[in-house]
Amino acid sequence: MAKSTVEKKVTIPTVLSFDRKLSPSAGYFYGTKWFDRINKDPIMITEIATRGVDSTRPKGALNSSAFDANYKKPNLQTADACFLTDDQDTVILTFTLKVVSGLATPSNCNDSDFAISYSQMVEKYSEEFGFKELARRYAQNIASGRALFRNRTLAEKIEVKVQISDREQFTFDGSKYPLHDFSQHFEELKPLADAIELALKGDVNNLLLTVDTYAYIGLQQPVYPSQEMMQKKKNDNVKTDVYPKTKVLYSVNGVAGLHYQKIGNAIRTIDTWYPDYESKKIALPIEVFGTVTHTSSVHRHPSTKCDFYTLFDKLATSEDLKNESDKHYVIACLIRGGVFGGKSED
Template sequence: MAIKENTASVLAFEKKLVPSDGRMYGTKWEDRKSAIPLKLQEKSVRGTISNRLKSSIQNDPAKLNAEVEKPNLQTVDVSALGTEEDTLKLHFTLKVLGGVENPSACNNAAFNQSYKTAVKDYISREKFSELAKRYTTNIANARFLWRNRVGAENIEVQVNALNKGSEQSWVFDATKFSTRNFDLNDAKVSSLAEHIAYALSSENDFLMLEIICYAKVGKAQEVYPSEELVLDKGKGKKSKVLYSVDGIAAMHSQKIGNALRTIDTWYPEFGDPATSAGPIAIEPYGAVTNLGKAYRTPRDKQDFYTFFDKFARGEKLERIEDEHYVMAVLVRGGVFGESDK
């Protein structure tokens, strides 16, 4: 086949939302002056056999009894608040970068020029206001707590802008914000979103945010840091390994970032009670790994590459929502080169 014109076989974008790891501390809701770093503890447990068994074992009572009598011994990591602590404190920073119109690598000048023109047109029209509102909502609703958010009586999110000369603070009651939609209009969300949108729209500016979240989960309750991926299962002594930084229980920056970019309500199945997963993380194919499903497939022409190939070459997309989606993937970053054959 002939080589296509205006094709970038080398094309990459740096992420524009850059969270740090989130460190976890224990404190009291009514008195937060002192917060104690949470440690990981090993626990050895004797579980029961509960996995699905072969039919030959299921249908033979003697074999079944022999199987369930076997001890399921496990050593796992856990982390919990102290006996007098009822509140989890999660602390991380978030850097918001501009310059989305400039790929970090692009080997085709014609493509680079048409791409820049399309992005600058989007910024001039939309100014990242919709995406910024959604990112801000996910900060305000404390989606980044993940499992720690469930069953929390009170959740407060404090956000501090750290840029010299532009210091400002916002405080959100996370229980007032839904994690299912982005329809709520709130003055403080709008204020913070303006700062995020300004940074994203800039050519080389940035915004540095400090985010401190307090979740009242109950005295001595277990909390949930990120779980490490164990590549040599069966060889190690622990079946669950939790993440820590400098001895402090922590959440991966990737997991926090995934929560912040869980803003995609534009995929076709959203709103369908039978198949919708609610807002999903921004991904080129709309992948939701825990459901084993891609919500944006090339067959349906709803994936990132279908839209991006048109958008970056100056073609108009049918819906503004598709433009929002394309720009959100670019904010996410990645390697998106296209074969020139």
């Protein structure tokens, strides 16, 4: 009598990580004129010193004499600032984006059975959806000039030029594309989306996009690069901060810049699949718990069973997900990359 075989259950390995498949460079800011773009100059960071007032909320019981002593004093501070010159009305943000193939293979995995199951999962997704939905959302975010962040809200006109490797160049009206709605399909974005999809599928060996975003904001207007998050360090002997500036802006050799993490955040802000999207109507960056730090909110709490780990553990171990949107979300998290290993049972 032949012995019955019991199929081994696939589990999440203790060592499991994925490299990001959307790899942006840092962004650099230049100044030019909207109707005369032949000349462009790097936008430099400058330091300013100001004599302001203290407008922080008072703490504790309000004591008149203490209030007068603290709030009548001038608030002296130095800070970095960034401006267009008197002959520049347009800011240019330029960066590159590498779309990397190889999603079906983890960068680190200590379980061969899981690696096979995971690879089959990615192949099944590719056969079913072909990365089209994700690619068109990434393309829309690139074409909208979303990476400008605060600079975008100041712009009266936005134009985005995208060079696909050494081939075609496309120009888009960035103000045309919504930031929080991906339900509309834009035909002019299809060549860019198709190129991104081919790289994600592995049909081409990686893809390089060069992106130049032009934003008309007006002569001499302020420009907003990334701000450095400086941790305050105290000297035990001298009660002064090591970092006296109130604002430090990111720059490379003095040229104003945007962190690559911030550009990546803009491109992957495609999550309109989380449970309360219909009430919020705000697209979220792809995150494992749908976390938004500036609002101190979590939109994919594990208790809702819609967080990445809950969905990924099912999909990657041969279970299926009922909702198509959950599959898109899981794959988008894997494209984002990260360390997702499980706990050892020992």
